[in-house]
Amino acid sequence: MADTSRVTPLRAPAPAISPVTLLRVAIILTVLSVWELLSYSGWLYRDVVPSLLAIGRALVDLLTHGDYYFNLAVTAGEVGAALLIGGGLGLIVGITLGANRFLSKAFESYLYYLGPTPKIIFFPIMIMWFGVGPGSKIALGTLSCFFPVALSAAAGMRQIDKVLIRVGQSFRASTVQMVFKIYLPAMRHPIINGVRLGLGVALIATLLAETKLSNKGIGFLIIQAYSIFDMPRMYAMLIVLFILSIGANSIVGRLGGLDSIRRN
């Protein structure tokens, strides 16, 4: 079993509550207390800093209404579609550029220039092409996540140990076999990294686009709550989104981590 290779470093038995945990809890409690004091002080305009109780109530209200889950599903679907389309295209383009010197020389500099451009500037065009609904969000997310995936795949392709390719050739592997049994597994680390970056930017682009102009999705709900000045509801949504982002990040991180047990 590969498990036998997993080495767990020995640790001294941890005390019931470590000083670090204690400090963290203290910081959180301090922030919450200051928040609560501010909300009751009357120094700020009403509900700019709503009381924790109000936020809690809004949170329960949010999570017990199907409406929220519908919009969450819309956003998740948009990000998922963007990742699938943008990531898939990025992978294909990246592998092609990585495999072909000529194409790479001709086109890769465009990727480098377009890659860091904030994709939100294309949002008006996307609205014209794909409408106010999820279409324009998916398009923007796709555009965002295409670049990091394509660039990572192209770099990963060039980093493949040449001898592994020769091994495949010497065993007369077909092109399809070369791609699925050698190229893709050999570049799994850069690909996972690219997908991680791609997911991040797709999430940003989608939510940003939703807050700008939309009729569904979490970004739409947040900006809607803001526009009717329902601050507790807005904060409740931010909290849920925050927790979801942490969860998504750790899942993608786990994917990369699982793999590193095998070999770097």
Place this chain on the structure above:
Amino acid sequence: MTAPAPQPANNDILVVDDVVVRFDTPDGTVTAVDHVSFGVRPGEFLSVIGPSGCGKSTLFNVIGGLLGHTEGVVSVAGVTINGPHQSIGMVFQEESTFPWRSVTDNVAFPLELVGMPKAQRIERARHFISLVGLDGFENRYPNELSGGMRQRVSLARTLASEPKILLMDEPFAALDEQTRLLLGDKVLQIQQQLEQTTLLITHNITEAVQMSDRILVMTYRPGKVKRIVDIDLPRPRTSEIVGSEAFGRYVAQIWADLREEASRGMRDEEDHMMHHHAGGAS
């Protein structure tokens, strides 16, 4: 093409006939392999030895079908080959195991490519893992193995494809001396057990004499056949033979041939560097 076979009653399984390889470089055309002809008999262990730069690795790639040649014919059992051929199994000098595959999956790789059912290919892989002495490591990954063990995985993987001819390019070059000798023993034992026709490319005289039935000595650039030496030592052999008197004589004889070529290579390299530096300074 039109050149007739050297001997009509030739039962060589692998024939390299008048092969020439030229490369175009910025400094002009370089002939790496110059009219090389030889044959390998079934079950024979033939080594090709030569100094660095004699084109022996080029020859390895040409016979393996990974590199085209300019002139001449390479044929297996009378069939001309162009490109990788199933009769020829290559073992590379470099680290070539797939790091994302376990030992079993590495060895089963060629069987997977031809679509052998999973249960069957795992069984076959186990057989070859055992043959190279890696029982108990079936589920390990290459990063959990030593360099010598990884090279044995590569050997098992190539053997699993059951090639008529095992073609190896300095497979022990990256290993330390003791591992190299012990692994050499293992290869000898397997080769004798399977009666595996083997062509070994090497620059190590001891290794070549220890294992070979014949040794082909190549000249330094352009690579030609300088001499083919029959090694008339008893079989089965192990690395113990290294101590015998006959062994010493063969080593001395081949060194005499090689020495001339190696020193030509060294002079050539020095000249090249001098010109390079002079050119750079002007």
